[in-house]
Amino acid sequence: MIELLPWDSEFFGRRIGALTRVWTEASITGDLDEAGRDGYDYLISRPPVEDAAAVRALEQRGFYLTDLGVTWQGEVGRYLQGAGRGPSPVRHATEADIPWLQQASVSLFPLSRFYHDPFYSKADADRLHAAWLANSVRGLAADAVLMIPEAGFVTCKMAKDGAGEVVLIGVVDRARQRGAGRALMTAAVEWFRSQAVATVRVKTQVKNLQAMNFYHRLRFDLHSTDMTMGCILLKERT
Secondary structure (H helix, E strand, C coil): CEEECHHHHHHHCCCEEEECCCCCHHHHHHHHHHHHHHCCCEEEECCCCCCHHHHHHHHHCCCEEEEEEEEEEEEHHHHHHHCCCCCCCCEECCHHHHHHHHHHHCCCCCCCHHHCCCCCCHHHHHHHHHHHHHHHHCCCCCCEEEEECCCEEEEEEECCCCCEEEEEEEECHHHCCCCHHHHHHHHHHHHHHHCCCCEEEEEEECCCHHHHHHHHHCCCEEEEEEEEEEEECHHHHC
């Protein structure tokens, strides 16, 4: 069974869907037949990382690995107990900040799956991050965007299960190693506390060792892993 991803399809101008059922050879074959009938150009699938049989079945039908993710989780109270206090340079982003945020985003997420999936061009990935940040500031994709002017930003979103999610955090090169990342995370955790949130999660890629070491230093714990696979169907229809 395939779930249409309407925002992705509209944004990229191609029909994009996600597999939503058990990953067996028979079900994948049926999904690909359905995708062909319905004019899909690209499919994603997120099998359990530990399900080697599902991964092999997907690979045999043309799916390829695009991302291995790691989610970290921290308790708000525990984090803030170890966080320093003092004046913070962090403030809420406004509409006037969108051009800078979009410009900065182009160089901040080179390990994002969109830059490593042959279905998307670099221009596609650049546009995606720029659009996502604009929508976040406007309250369409995130609940708060905090920033240090000319240095970096963090986006905060309330998850359906009541946890807080740091969706994106980025610091420009010239501001790194100066405490900007820690200041942004502390401000994000404090914002979540103001929303009565007890737990905060943040996701990164397995290959982003710098980010994983950063979250470890901030007393976040490993929470879960995930895998994203993609399959390009466009060529099969042309």
